[in-house]
Amino acid sequence: MDLPDALFRRAVGRGHWPPYSLRAFVGGAQAFEEAGSWFVDELWRLGLLARAIRIGDIGCGCGRVAYGLATDPRLRDWNLEYTGMDVDSASIAWCQTHITPKNERFRFYHADYGNPSYNPGGTVAACVSAFPHPSGSFDLVLLTSVFTHLLEADFRHYLAEVSRLLAPGGIAYTTFFLYASSAEAAAGASRHGIQFPFLRQHHAVNRLDYPSNAVAYEESFVRRVAEDLGLRIIEPVRYGVQDLVAFTKVPAEKDQVALASGWHGLEKDGTRWTERKFAVFATPPPGHSKLRFRFYLPEILFEPGHSVRLSVDAEGTQLGAHEYDAPGEYVYSADVLASTSDPILIRFELSIAYGPSTIDERELGLLAGFASEAGPLPRRLQPFQFQPTQRGH
Ligand SMILES: C[S@@+](CC[C@H](N)C(=O)[O-])C[C@H]1O[C@@H](n2cnc3c(N)ncnc32)[C@H](O)[C@@H]1O
Numbered sequence: 515m516d517l518p519d520a521l522f523r524r525a526v527g528r529g530h531w532p533p534y535s536l537r538a539f540v541g542g543a544q545a546f547e548e549a550g551s552w553f554v555d556e557l558w559r560l561g562l563l564a565r566a567i568r569i570g571d572i573g574c575g576c577g578r579v580a581y582g583l584a585t586d587p588r589l590r591d592w593n594l595e596y597t598g599m600d601v602d603s604a605s606i607a608w609c610q611t612h613i614t615p616k617n618e619r620f621r622f623y624h625a626d627y628g629n630p631s632y633n634p635g636g637t638v639a640a641c642v643s644a645f646p647h648p649s650g651s652f653d654l655v656l657l658t659s660v661f662t663h664l665l666e667a668d669f670r671h672y673l674a675e676v677s678r679l680l681a682p683g684g685i686a687y688t689t690f691f692l693y694a695s696s697a698e699a700a701a702g703a704s705r706h707g708i709q710f711p712f713l714r715q716h717h718a719v720n721r722l723d724y725p726s727n728a729v730a731y732e733e734s735f736v737r738r739v740a741e742d743l744g745l746r747i748i749e750p751v752r753y754g755v756q757d758l759v760a761f762t763k764v765p766a767e768k769d770q771v772a773l774a775s776g777w778h779g780l781e782k783d784g785t786r787w788t789e790r791k792f793a794v795f796a797t798p799p800p801g802h803s804k805l806r807f808r809f810y811l812p813e814i815l816f817e818p819g820h821s822v823r824l825s826v827d828a829e830g831t832q833l834g835a836h837e838y839d840a841p842g843e844y845v846y847s848a849d850v851l852a853s854t855s856d857p858i859l860i861r862f863e864l865s866i867a868y869g870p871s872t873i874d875e876r877e878l879g880l881l882a883g884f885a886s887e888a889g890p891l892p893r894r895l896q897p898f899q900f901q902p903t904q905r906g907h
Pocket residue numbers: 539540541572573574575576577578579599600601602605627628629632640657658659660663664668
């Protein structure tokens with residue numbers, strides 16, 4: 515099909531797509547760009563993209579997601595570092611010759627790990643492979659339609675590697691076929707449109723002759739394995755044709771405050787966010803304690819006659835909302851009752867913010883620090899030198 519497909523693609527302006535055989539290999543021969551941009555939009559929607567993040571795409575195939583990220587005009591100046599790997603050498607070769615030249619921060623490598631369906635002659639068993647990256651190398655790891663092709667030993671090992679590769683507070687965005695009970699697996703959850711009649715211990719397969727063609731997992735098992743590995747599922751799991759599961763790497767206790775999402779980067783005197791919604795993991799001492807954040811609201815956020823509203827919740831419990839009428843430095847303070855010494859997820863939502871590329875990024879600085887009641891207030895911030903803006907503030 516590759517030759518007629520190439521002629522047809524050229525005629526309809528899709529000459530930049532990978533050959534038919536590579537697209538068919540990842541199951542989306544007709545929807546290379548649509549599928550890729552759906553995933554990229556999804557990463558935007560979930561607030562998982564931020565400047566200079568390091569993305570690892572495991573099982574990247576012929577680059578559906580990479581192509582979408584590398585060509586997204588909104589990300590042009592964001593300096594994302596992307597590394598894609600796959601067990602299929604032809605797909606990797608195509609990505610290296612067609613995507614890297616568009617954006618040299620997008621790198622790809624082939625790993626000869628075995629998969630009964632995708633790389634039967636692999637020289638290294640996937641369940642003992644070690645990804646060639648130091649621990650904490652990535653802020654975002656993607657496995658789209660990959661756990662749906664891994665048998666149990668490989669899945670366990672890959673999830674352990676994901677936990678190792680993620681920086682504290684980093685996120686893994688993954689897809690699965692999940693089932694609640696063996697009866698559901700055998701009958702096939704209607705949302706998946708596929709049956710998994712051959713049950714093994716914690717997973718089930720669609721075909722015995724090609725077991726890794728489609729693999730479903732018992733949801734409670736996935737949850738247990740993740741917890742044992744220090745990964746937490748960001749609820750809710752979104753069930754669909756494939757079930758979308760985001761995991762976050764729970765920071766070690768020593769990392770009292772770790773970035774969870776919506777962050778732009780670290781400044782020397784604090785942490786800066788540029789998203790309207792952002793979150794941290796914080797580890798308050800058990801019992802009642804005060805959570806205090808010192809932050810700076812720049813002038814640009816204030817429309818004439820409008821205040822800026824900040825609402826905060828801890829693990830879904832509202833801590834309260836405050837209105838601020840003027841730019842300046844503030845301390846936000848709220849009581850938190852922590853029943854364990856586990857890190858808790860504190861989420862913030864501002865009524866207004868500006869994306870880093872909208873205006874001079876120096877104007878977007880909002881800085882935060884954290885202290886429990888026992889500790890000192892977060893140290894004073896060095897507010898940015900805010901530049902005059904297009905809006906005349
Ligand atoms: C359905 S495709 C999805 C490709 C890509 N993630 C996407 O969404 O377009 C599954 C991919 O997983 C890769 N794969 C299978 N087993 C793998 C393994 N053990 N390690 C890494 N990749 C693997 C396959 O080669 C194939 O490219």
